[in-house]
Amino acid sequence: MPPRRAPETNNNTDFAALFTQLVNQLTQANNNNGGGGGANPPQCTFKHFNSRNPLKFSGTEGATGLLQWFESIEGTFLNSDCPDNLRVRHATSVFQKGL
Numbered sequence: 001m002p003p004r005r006a007p008e009t010n011n012n013t014d015f016a017a018l019f020t021q022l023v024n025q026l027t028q029a030n031n032n033n034g035g036g037g038g039a040n041p042p043q044c045t046f047k048h049f050n051s052r053n054p055l056k057f058s059g060t061e062g063a064t065g066l067l068q069w070f071e072s073i074e075g076t077f078l079n080s081d082c083p084d085n086l087r088v089r090h091a092t093s094v095f096q097k098g099l
Contacts, residue, residue: 044082049090052076058096
């Protein structure tokens with residue numbers, strides 16, 4: 001007999017609160033570290049950001065997957081010199097419809 005799947009729970013409120021909290025923490029940490037900038041601000045086009053192969057996120061990975069995605073996307077931001085004003089736009093481009 002195949003194993004039974006655990007019933008799915010609807011934790012959209014918890015997920016949204018966790019997502020908001022982590023975004024705020026990452027933004028605050030980035031602001032405390034200077035947040036890039038300088039005389040020649042970096043140019044981070046969508047093509048350049050996407051060429052760094054950011055980790056896709058569907059929302060079915062759970063809390064651990066969300067944390068791993070945050071770490072991965074923050075690394076992608078740093079490697080592509082993505083300014084704060086473009087981060088949300090580029091990060092949301094890797095969201096995928098969950099199964």
